[in-house]
Amino acid sequence: MSLGGDASSAxxxxVNNLLAAGITTVxxxxxxxGDACQKSPARVSGALTVGASTETDERAAFSNYGTCVDLFAPGTNVTSDWYSSPVATxxxxxxxxxxxxxxxxxALxxxxxxxxxxxxxSQTIISQSTLDVLLGIGAGSPNRLLFSLIDSLADTTGDSQLLADPSFEYGTTFWSAGICTIINQGDCPPDEEIPMSLPAHSGKGHATLGGKPQSFQLTSETVTIPSSVSRAELSLYLWTMTKGNTKKADDTLTVEVRDASGALLGT
Incomplete structure (x- = not known):
């Protein structure tokens, strides 16, 4: 896709619907x-997001960068077909x-x-790209340059992406959150399910942490790890927005992982 702009949940x-339908999307x-994670659809986690490299194997000065970029490919002084005539370039x-x-x-x-x-x-193309040949890739960017000769599919059974919930991964359902206004966490009632509308890194929800007038807030999401996996690592993406211009108090974010019974596995 040759389109993009500011963050757009629509x-x-x-793009998430395309992915959920089984259509590979670049x-x-x-x-x-700037940061590709602030742009749509570049920030969509399931899409292959491509930055531009130069003839001298550097990130093009105009190219967006960051953790939402999957790899780079040539993007300067490229000769291609043109709209002015059937043979124009x-x-x-x-x-x-x-x-x-x-x-x-x-496609190949x-x-x-x-x-x-x-x-x-996506994992096949990323895993078989050329490593560590690019200069000035920008903060958070992968140092990966496209390699076109795909010899075999990547083995995704052992890949870090183990979540088996397409609706969660592709953002086709809302997240839910429970708000607790009591300072003592132990006195909090069960989660109160409420839909939210601002876009998240994955999914279509957000949560306000420590926002006025809440003194405590719970947010949860259920995911499924394949039963054959003996060890897994879960990562968290945090995007903080604030209107505060003075420091009055510290907000603390704690992430807990619990099993189906509610038992705490780690913090």
Whole structure:
């Protein structure tokens, strides 16, 4: 996809719907020289988000960067077809030039393995990219450059992405949160389910931590880890927004992992 802009839950939802339907989706990281995680659909976790590299193996000065970028592909001075006539060509630069290279490799991968899922195609392309050859990639970016000769599918059975809940991963359902206004956590009632509307990194919900007038708030999400997995690592993405311009008190965020019975597994 050669489109993008500021964060948009509507655009994110459409891309997530494509992924949930089994369609591998490649998106441009954007040309703002900023954090791709603040742009849509570049921030969609299931899409292949592509930054632009130069002829000298550097991140293009305009290319967005960060943890939402999956890899880089050539994106400067690219000669391609042009709209002015059936035989016209033009030289242009941008992540919109980079994304088609990755989409082409995805198409070759699907030609060879037509039943591969979007996750498998993405992980295959990422895992077989060339490591550590790019300069100036930007904070949080992976140092990965597209490699087009896919020899085999990536084994995703041992991949770090183990969650088996497509609605959670692709953001097709709302998260829920329980609000407790009592300072003593032990006195909090069971979670009160309420829908929320602001976009999250994955999913379509957000939670207010320590926001006025709450002195305590609980937010929870249920996920399923495959039974064959003996060890798993869960990661957390935190995006903090505040209107405060003076420090009055500290807010504390605690993450707990519990099993189906509610027993605490770790904090």
């Amino acid at each position: 655009l994110d939802t459409e 998106v441009a990281a954007g040309n703002d020289n 033009a030289v242009s630069s941008g992540t919109s030039e980079s994304a088609p290279f990755v989409a082409g490799v995805a 991968c699907l030609e060879k393995y037509p039943t591969a899922s979007p996750l498998t195609v």
